[in-house]
Amino acid sequence: MPSPRLYDDLAWVWNYLSPPSHYAEEVESFRLRFAREGVSSQGSVLHLGSGGGSIDFHLKREYRVTGVDRSAAMIEVARAHNPEVEYVQGDLRDVRLGRTFDGVLLHDASTYMHTPEEMQAAFHTAAAHLEPNGVLIYLPEELRSRFVQHKTKVRTIGDADLSVTTLEVDFDPDPSDRTFETTFVFLIRREGELTVEHDTHTMGLWEIDELLPMLREAGFDAEIEPWELSDLEPGEAYPLITAVLVHPRFAGS
Numbered sequence: 001m002p003s004p005r006l007y008d009d010l011a012w013v014w015n016y017l018s019p020p021s022h023y024a025e026e027v028e029s030f031r032l033r034f035a036r037e038g039v040s041s042q043g044s045v046l047h048l049g050s051g052g053g054s055i056d057f058h059l060k061r062e063y064r065v066t067g068v069d070r071s072a073a074m075i076e077v078a079r080a081h082n083p084e085v086e087y088v089q090g091d092l093r094d095v096r097l098g099r100t101f102d103g104v105l106l107h108d109a110s111t112y113m114h115t116p117e118e119m120q121a122a123f124h125t126a127a128a129h130l131e132p133n134g135v136l137i138y139l140p141e142e143l144r145s146r147f148v149q150h151k152t153k154v155r156t157i158g159d160a161d162l163s164v165t166t167l168e169v170d171f172d173p174d175p176s177d178r179t180f181e182t183t184f185v186f187l188i189r190r191e192g193e194l195t196v197e198h199d200t201h202t203m204g205l206w207e208i209d210e211l212l213p214m215l216r217e218a219g220f221d222a223e224i225e226p227w228e229l230s231d232l233e234p235g236e237a238y239p240l241i242t243a244v245l246v247h248p249r250f251a252g253s
Contacts, residue, residue, distance in 0.1 A: 003070070003071060004199050004200070004201045005197070005199040006184060006199050006201070007070070007071035007073060007074050008071065008073055009073075010186065010197060010199060011052070011071065011073035011074050011076070011077050012077065013164055013166075013186055013188075013197075014051065014052035014054075014074065014077055015052065015077065016157045016158055016163070016164035016166070017155075017157070017164070017166050017184075018051075018052065018054050019054060019157065020053075020054040020057035020058065020081060022054065023054050023055050023057070023058055024058055025229060025230060025231075026055065026229065027055060027058035027059055028058075029227060029228060029229070029240065030059070030105060030137050031062055033135070033137055033225075033240070033242045034063075034102075034103050034135055034137065036242075037103075037133075037135040037242060037244060038133070038135070039063075039102045039103040039135055040102070041062055041063070042062075042063065042064060043063055043064070043101075043102035043103065044063065044064045044065075044066070044101040044102050044103070045059060045063040045064070045065050045066070045101060045102065045103045045104070045105060046065075046066050046067075046068065046097075046101040046103070046104045046105070046126075046129050047059065047065060047066070047067045047068070047104075047105045047107070048068050048092040048095075048104060048105065048106045048109060048122070048125060048126065049068070049069060049092050049106065049107060049108070049109020049110070049112075050067030050068060050069045050074075050075075050078055050087065050109075051069060051071075051074050051078065051107075051109065052074050052077040052078050052081070053067065053077060053078025053079070053080075053081040053082045053085070053087075054081070055105070055107060056078060056081070056082050056085050057081050057082055059105070060082055060084065060085055063102075063103070065082075065085045065086070066085070066086045066087075066088065066097070066101070067082075067085055067086070067087045067088070068087075068088050068089075068090045068092060068095050068097075069087070069089065069090075069109075070089065070090065070091050070092075071089075072089055075087045075089055092106070092109060092110075092122050092125055093113075093118055093121040093122055093125065094121060094125065095125060096125075096128060096129075097129060099129070100129055100130055100131045100134065101129050101130060101131075101134065102130075102131070102134060102135070103130075103134060103135045103136070103137065104126040104129055104130055104134070104135070104136045104137070105136075105137050106122065106126060106136065106137070106138045106139070107139050107141075108139060108141045110122060110138065110139070110140065110141070110204075111141055111142045111203045111204055112201075112202075112203065112204065113204050114178060114179050114202065114204045115178065115204075116210070116214065118204075119204070119206070119211070119214055120214045120217065120218070123136075123214055123215055123217075123218035123220070124218050126138075126218070127218045127219050127220065127245055127248065127249065130245045130248070131245075131248075132245060132246070132248050133244055133245060133246070134244070134245045135242065135243070135244055135245075136215075136220060136241075136242075136243040136244075136245070137240070137241070137242055137243075138215075138222075138240075138241040138242075138243060139227070139238070139240055139241070140206060140208065140211055140239060140241060141238065142180075142203055142204060142205055142206065143205070143206055143207060143208065143239075144205045144206065144207050145207060146238075147170070147172065147180065147205060148170065149170070149171065149172060150169060150170070150171060151169070151170040152167070152168065152169050152170075153166075153167075153168045154166065154167050154168070158189070160191075161190070161191055162188075162189070162190050162191075163188075163189050164186055164187070164188050164189075165186070165187040165189075166184060166185070166186055166187075167184070167185040167186075167187070168182060168183070168184050169182070169183050169185075170182050171183065172205075178204055178205050178206070179202050179203060179204055179205060180202075180203055180205055181200055181201065181202060181203070182200070182201045182203055183198065183199070183200045183201075184198060184199045184200075184201070185197075185198045186198070186199075208224065208239060211241075212224075215241070215243050218249070219245050219246060219247035219248055219249050220243035220244065220245055220246065221243065221244050221246045222241050222242070222243040223241065223242050223243070224239050224240070224241055225239070225240055225241075225242065226238070226239065226240070227239065227240040
């Protein structure tokens, strides 16, 4: 299956969709949890599915960061923001770097896991890169209980020379399966001239009750907490999972 255009020829748009300035509060929430579980400042953190490096821009101020992503184009974007960070091209379902880290972050790249086997493989990858009592921070962003048909978001970032307006729409053509579609439409204005591009992503839908047994099987003891972000709408809640590797089974495998 070809990569979504956002991670290929449209990778440069990432800076206008999710720039580093959007992630300071998120990363602080991760730092607090890493610190609570004993990951010290200047510890090592592996970011699985590191994307365009916007999260790493903040992580690197606290930790020694290694990022893994399938997309060479996204790694190029990430390196432009973070030349001091190590990036490795690889698939979070099976990459093995041959070393361990104090912490692992699995952010929204997990939404591209479409089957239980793929999600379990991602958790095994995290476990294989942690020492005993190492810490996984995991964001299960796309949950069936939170899904809204035709949910739409619009944002514009840029200046007079170049701006990108992004229209994002979620749609589930078959509510009986585990996936839905997110379609992006990009209105790109260069010096007033308009170009329109679009891109559709297939995303996985999960329930917390499905994910927790997978984490346990991979050796983790998981705690679920509300994600305390200031820009959430009243009544809107995202769960954030902190998981400690208590039964290592996959080291080096």
